[in-house]
Amino acid sequence: MGAGGRMNEARRERDVFKHVPIEKPSFGIADLKKAIPPHCFKRSLTTSFYYLFRDLGLIYAFYYIATKYITQLPQPYSSVAWPLYWIAQGAICMGLWNIVHDCGHHCFSDYQWLDDTIGFICHSFLLTPYFSFKYSHRTHHANTSSLERDEVWVPKRKNDTWFYEVLSNPVGSFIMLVFRLFFGFPLYFMFNLHGRIYKGFPSHFNPLGPIFNDRERAQIWLSDAGVLTFVYALYRIGAKEGLQWVLFVYIYPLMAMSAFFIMFTYLHHTHPSIAHYDSSEWDWLRGALSTVDRDYGILNNLFHDVTSAHVVHHLFSSIPHYNTVEATQYIKPILGEYYNYDYTPILKAIWRDTKECLFIEEDPEKKGVYWFHK
Numbered sequence: 001m002g003a004g005g006r007m008n009e010a011r012r013e014r015d016v017f018k019h020v021p022i023e024k025p026s027f028g029i030a031d032l033k034k035a036i037p038p039h040c041f042k043r044s045l046t047t048s049f050y051y052l053f054r055d056l057g058l059i060y061a062f063y064y065i066a067t068k069y070i071t072q073l074p075q076p077y078s079s080v081a082w083p084l085y086w087i088a089q090g091a092i093c094m095g096l097w098n099i100v101h102d103c104g105h106h107c108f109s110d111y112q113w114l115d116d117t118i119g120f121i122c123h124s125f126l127l128t129p130y131f132s133f134k135y136s137h138r139t140h141h142a143n144t145s146s147l148e149r150d151e152v153w154v155p156k157r158k159n160d161t162w163f164y165e166v167l168s169n170p171v172g173s174f175i176m177l178v179f180r181l182f183f184g185f186p187l188y189f190m191f192n193l194h195g196r197i198y199k200g201f202p203s204h205f206n207p208l209g210p211i212f213n214d215r216e217r218a219q220i221w222l223s224d225a226g227v228l229t230f231v232y233a234l235y236r237i238g239a240k241e242g243l244q245w246v247l248f249v250y251i252y253p254l255m256a257m258s259a260f261f262i263m264f265t266y267l268h269h270t271h272p273s274i275a276h277y278d279s280s281e282w283d284w285l286r287g288a289l290s291t292v293d294r295d296y297g298i299l300n301n302l303f304h305d306v307t308s309a310h311v312v313h314h315l316f317s318s319i320p321h322y323n324t325v326e327a328t329q330y331i332k333p334i335l336g337e338y339y340n341y342d343y344t345p346i347l348k349a350i351w352r353d354t355k356e357c358l359f360i361e362e363d364p365e366k367k368g369v370y371w372f373h374k
Contacts, residue, residue: 017272017356020340022286022369027334029285032315035330040323047322048099048108051304052118055096062089066249082248090256091302097126097257098306098321104134107320124226127254129189131219132204136195136211141317145269145287147278147360147370151211152188152195153269155276155360155372168358168374177354180266185258263350264303267294268310270357272372274340281368288314292340293328294349311339 062085070081102108103119116130123130136151143149167176187193192202198210205227207220238246274290277283291314293307300308309324312331319327332339342349357372 016342016344019371020273020275020290021337022275022363022366024283025285025289025338029315032331032334035334036316036319036327037330040319040327040330041316042323043107043109043320044322045109048102048320051322052096052099052108052122055092055099058092059089059096062092063249082252086248086252086256089253090258091260091299093126093253093257094260095302095304096122097128097261098304100126100128100130101137101306102304102321104130104137105317107318120222120226124223124230126257127227127230129204129220129223129227131216131223132189132212135216135220136204139211141288141314142284143282143287144284144314145274145276145290146282147276148196149279150196150287153266154194154196155270155357155370157370158359158361158373160359170355173351173355177350180354181259181262182255184262184266260303263346264294264296264307267346267350267353268292268307270353270372271340271342272353272356274372275363276360276370278368278370281366289335289338289340292342294342294344294346296346311335 066082066085066089070078070085073081099108100119100122103115103122106112106115108115108118119134120130123133139149140151143151147154166172184193188195189204192198192204192211195202200210202209202211204211205220205224207217207224212220234246234250268291271292274292275286276290277287289311291311293309293311296303296307304321305325306313306321309321309328312319312324312328315331316327344352356374358374359372360370361373363369363371
């Protein structure tokens with residue numbers, strides 16, 4: 001790398017902790033939409049099905065390799081091959097999960113019934129309650145970075161964080177990171193971990209819980225039935241093939257997928273430079289702009305650019321994933337300093353942000369605005 005490249009990297013490192021603007025921007029959502037060509041908003045059934053079948057084909061290919069060949073490998077080769085399979089299959093399943101996330105936003109096709117059918121089947125296969133997530137995720141998009149109303153990755157104030165002194169050290173940060181990656185996904189859906197504070201039992205599996213309204217409850221029951229159907233199928237397979245088969249072929253890849261899910265959703269909404277707002281200061285546009293795009297290298301394509309084009313997704317969730325990178329290029333000149341992109345390598349970034357973003361405190365000069373601290 002030349003001197004210019006080193007200077008550019010150094011500048012990036014210094015700018016990581018620079019706070020984003022918190023003043024209301026001079027542009028509006030209409031200005032941003034006008035800058036994006038109309039074709040970026042169009043859903044292509046052919047393109048959507050291409051990516052869906054690509055991911056399903058890759059999942060089947062790795063399943064075939066695992067059950068046909070890895071199971072026959074002697075030690076120590078199998079001890080190397082199995083973890084590689086879990087990570088690779090987990091990453092591909094995460095890509096499929098993201099396509100189904102598009103179904104929840106009704107940007108897979110022009111047909112709501114088709115989006116919901118594909119979403120329901122595929123998310124159930126990945127043990128995710130489709131309609132439950134669809135509705136809570138809609139609330140997240142409507143209230144991003146609101147301390148009172150956001151649905152996920154709601155940071156704690158220092159006064160509410162009794163454990164910060166225990167975790168504010170390398171060992172504590174490591175324990176918190178490992179716990180979050182391996183248990184954050186199921187605990188979020190079961191107990192709303194890292195989510196908004198509700199009265200009652202706010203579980204994505206609880207149709208009568210406070211997350212959902214009366215019109216949505218029937219579909220929450222359906223989501224539960226879908227997940228339970230696949231759990232029962234796993235039970236039957238386990239009875240025939242054995243517990244180890246279920247763990248090695250399905251559960252461990254699903255755990256890898258869960259870790260990927262927590263990693264990139266956490267990094268989208270947790271960063272030393274972005275603000276959160278209480279009800280006295282929050283507005284939708286600044287909340288949507290308090291998100292971060294990241295570079296995951298080859299995984300950007302495998303994750304369908306949910307990772308590298310998340311800002312535009314929060315501004316226009318109806319844009320299909322295969323158009324988000326293009327759309328981002330059109331709005332970046334307008335966003336200027338309001339656009340957040342962190343080039344830090346992902347493993348370094350998640351370790352840094354786990355240490356630096358332990359709780360939030362109010363800006364001493366701007367009431368209602370909060371920044372991350374450690």
